[in-house]
Amino acid sequence: MKHRLSTVAAAAAVGALLAGCGGGGPSSGGGKVSDDKIVLGVLTDLSGVYADIAGPNSVQAVQMAVDDFKKKYGDKAITQNIEVIKADHQNKPEIANTQAREMYDRKKADALFDVPTSSAALAVQTVASQAKKLYFNTGAATTELAGKTCNPYTYEWAYDTYMLAHGTGAAVTEAGGKNWYTIYPDYAFGQDMQQKFETAIKGAGGKVVAKDPTPFPSDNYSTFLLKAPGLKPKPQVLGALQAGGDLANVVKQYQQFKLKDKGIELAIGLLFDTDIKAIGADKLAGTMFTTAWFWNVDAKAQAWADRFKERTGQRPTFDQAADYSAATYYLEAAQKAGSDKAADVSKELDGTKFSDFFAHNATIRAEDHRVVHDAYLAKVKDPAKASEAGDYTEPVKTIPAAEAFDQPSPDCHLS
Amino acid sequence: MTSFLQQAFNGLVSGSFYALLALGLAVIFGMLRVVNFAHGALYMLGAFGAVALADSAGLGFWWALLLVPLALAVAGTLLERLLIRRLTALDPLYNFLLTFGIALVCQDLLRMKYGAQSQPYERGPFPGSMDLGLFDFPRYQVFVLAVSVALCLAVWLLLTRTRIGTIVRAATERPELTRAFGIDTGRWVTPVFGFGVGLAALAGVLAAPMRAVNSGMGGDLIITVFAVVVIGGLGSVFGSVLAGFTIGMLQALGNLYVPVLSQTSVYLLMAVVLLVRPAGLFGKEEHA
Numbered sequence: 001m002k003h004r005l006s007t008v009a010a011a012a013a014v015g016a017l018l019a020g021c022g023g024g025g026p027s028s029g030g031g032k033v034s035d036d037k038i039v040l041g042v043l044t045d046l047s048g049v050y051a052d053i054a055g056p057n058s059v060q061a062v063q064m065a066v067d068d069f070k071k072k073y074g075d076k077a078i079t080q081n082i083e084v085i086k087a088d089h090q091n092k093p094e095i096a097n098t099q100a101r102e103m104y105d106r107k108k109a110d111a112l113f114d115v116p117t118s119s120a121a122l123a124v125q126t127v128a129s130q131a132k133k134l135y136f137n138t139g140a141a142t143t144e145l146a147g148k149t150c151n152p153y154t155y156e157w158a159y160d161t162y163m164l165a166h167g168t169g170a171a172v173t174e175a176g177g178k179n180w181y182t183i184y185p186d187y188a189f190g191q192d193m194q195q196k197f198e199t200a201i202k203g204a205g206g207k208v209v210a211k212d213p214t215p216f217p218s219d220n221y222s223t224f225l226l227k228a229p230g231l232k233p234k235p236q237v238l239g240a241l242q243a244g245g246d247l248a249n250v251v252k253q254y255q256q257f258k259l260k261d262k263g264i265e266l267a268i269g270l271l272f273d274t275d276i277k278a279i280g281a282d283k284l285a286g287t288m289f290t291t292a293w294f295w296n297v298d299a300k301a302q303a304w305a306d307r308f309k310e311r312t313g314q315r316p317t318f319d320q321a322a323d324y325s326a327a328t329y330y331l332e333a334a335q336k337a338g339s340d341k342a343a344d345v346s347k348e349l350d351g352t353k354f355s356d357f358f359a360h361n362a363t364i365r366a367e368d369h370r371v372v373h374d375a376y377l378a379k380v381k382d383p384a385k386a387s388e389a390g391d392y393t394e395p396v397k398t399i400p401a402a403e404a405f406d407q408p409s410p411d412c413h414l415s
Numbered sequence: 416m417t418s419f420l421q422q423a424f425n426g427l428v429s430g431s432f433y434a435l436l437a438l439g440l441a442v443i444f445g446m447l448r449v450v451n452f453a454h455g456a457l458y459m460l461g462a463f464g465a466v467a468l469a470d471s472a473g474l475g476f477w478w479a480l481l482l483v484p485l486a487l488a489v490a491g492t493l494l495e496r497l498l499i500r501r502l503t504a505l506d507p508l509y510n511f512l513l514t515f516g517i518a519l520v521c522q523d524l525l526r527m528k529y530g531a532q533s534q535p536y537e538r539g540p541f542p543g544s545m546d547l548g549l550f551d552f553p554r555y556q557v558f559v560l561a562v563s564v565a566l567c568l569a570v571w572l573l574l575t576r577t578r579i580g581t582i583v584r585a586a587t588e589r590p591e592l593t594r595a596f597g598i599d600t601g602r603w604v605t606p607v608f609g610f611g612v613g614l615a616a617l618a619g620v621l622a623a624p625m626r627a628v629n630s631g632m633g634g635d636l637i638i639t640v641f642a643v644v645v646i647g648g649l650g651s652v653f654g655s656v657l658a659g660f661t662i663g664m665l666q667a668l669g670n671l672y673v674p675v676l677s678q679t680s681v682y683l684l685m686a687v688v689l690l691v692r693p694a695g696l697f698g699k700e701e702h703a
Contacts, residue, residue, distance in 0.1 A: 215677055222425045230418050
């Protein structure tokens with residue numbers, strides 16, 4: 001602890017010195033950059049259930065974007081004085097609210113990134129609007145962020161429940177799984193997912209035979225698994241919309257009840273590599289799911305993922321890749337605008353079309369600040385075909401950007 | 416009808432875990448007057464023990480079922496000797512806080528080592544399902560139910576048919592009087608605590624093949640188990656076991672017919688039982 005305190009003190013001293021020197025790069029003069037530096041804040045779950053999906057490696061991803069930006073522009077960068085700060089929101093909206101205020105107001109953050117957990121993200125979105133500073137969400141899935149609660153300061157970079165449901169729900173239905181039995185965790189995320197899935201299944205000509213809310217969290221799903229084969233008409237697909245540890249419970253018990261042998265396939269709402277590792281790739285082999293990105297989806301992605309692994313020792317999740325992508329485009333926009341003011345940066349971002357290692361055929365929609373890009377319908381690889389530990393995913397098809405995300409919501413008015 | 420029976424049977428299987436944990440809690444409370452809040456964490460440690468044995472030594476399920484409860488029972492006796500014993504003379508609240516703290520420390524240590532994600536465990540025995548007449552059921556889960564019923568019976572026989580059992584029961588119900596007969600009840604406290612801990616660890620090992628193994632698994636379960644123990648009657652071994660299986664069944668059937676109520680049903684039942692019988696179904700009203 002003492003050691004850590006002294007490190008913090010040293011860092012603070014260095015920071016003060018740098019600030020005293022009038023801040024960084026030669027081209028930073030003219031007061032274009034507020035406080036003579038750009039501060040990127042990563043507000044994430046550093047120790048809880050989403051610490052592996054986002055967490056410390058999200059901070060690394062943003063830092064990597066900053067390093068790459070400084071290297072690319074060198075002396076021509078808007079400023080060389082770019083700082084990355086981090087905070088733990090513990091997946092709680094009230095803590096996220098306080099931390100976001102602290103970062104914007106006292107630590108002079110110009111933009112926040114990440115924020116897994118929908119309720120926490122909604123809280124940060126409100127603070128961003130009050131502080132009039134930018135927030136790039138990559139970790140939370142609720143469509144409300146770009147819908148009912150949208151504001152000019154919030155960008156949606158990675159994924160949402162519409163994308164997850166329409167990919168998997170429509171594809172599995174079209175492939176012959178007409179009748180579904182969906183079970184969803186009984187809280188905001190699960191209820192939102194259930195609605196989106198049902199719409200997608202119906203849209204593809206299928207039907208939800210039955211749907212049950214399940215206690216959250218829960219370690220026993222036997223009741224629902226036993227009930228499934230007896231439903232009339234018999235469902236061909238069990239749609240499991242649980243996440244994390246709950247999902248591991250569902251899959252373990254799905255296996256024990258041998259539902260596959262009884263003609264009921266498994267479709268999963270949200271699946272991360274960390275879940276596949278926990279459950280076992282052999283148990284999930286062939287299971288379909290939708291994802292925004294995975295590390296070896298193409299050569300460009302893999303090259304970036306290799307650099308990421310060199311830095312962190314781990315393969316990135318799509319959330320972490322999206323953090324890098326968002327931070328890079330934020331810095332590029334600030335460079336172009338010659339300013340770190342939210343309004344100036346926004347003007348550069350809105351309407352931009354781009355493709356990078358993460359987002360293919362992407363558009364930053366000016367109407368609602370959702371970034372639409374290609375998504376992937378994927379399935380869990382047969383472990384025998386894996387190239388290395390952690391190679392879990394193979395693409396089934398690319399969902400074009402225009403189909404992957406919903407149209408701008410009529411509830412969203414940015415101005 | 417078949418689906419009703421099938422669900423009731425399924426409820427008995429999940430009741431197995433409640434019963435094993437409640438049994439240990441009841442024995443510990445009876446002998447030590449300690450409400451052991453670390454019981455859920457010990458269950459979690461049992462499951463992680465199975466994972467660790469498989470990862471580090473390549474030992475399978477049966478070894479885990481033997482070694483993990485033994486190891487944790489020994490750790491439990493140390494815990495009783497070094498910490499819990501020192502606080503028993505004080506207000507029971509102190510031991511409640513101590514065991515609660517131990518639970519938090521265990522959870523956080525495991526989270527530091529393994530992260531918050533679930534751990535894979537793929538060494539469960541008895542794959543496939545078996546025909547139970549009216550319906551078929553996963554063989555492993557039938558095994559879990561059988562083990563749990565056998566253990567509950569064995570403990571009951573031990574308590575009612577042996578001299579040790581007589582002493583433990585006497586010490587549970589009338590500690591002063593038992594001591595007055597010249598029986599050193601203190602000698603039995605430590606082994607009883609170790610035994611209760613061993614049962615929790617065993618439940619954890621049994622859970623590993625069928626449930627997600629993560630640091631939160633005990634914390635989620637222990638709340639329900641406490642409700643079970645209160646319904647059965649604090650300190651009543653028979654009541655705890657019976658309530659464990661009953662609550663398991665109620666939850667399974669509740670999930671089927673009124674999913675919305677499934678989580679609250681156990682607390683509703685607890686409220687009703689406490690209104691009618693404040694000491695629980697089989698508890699003795701000592702100071703009524």
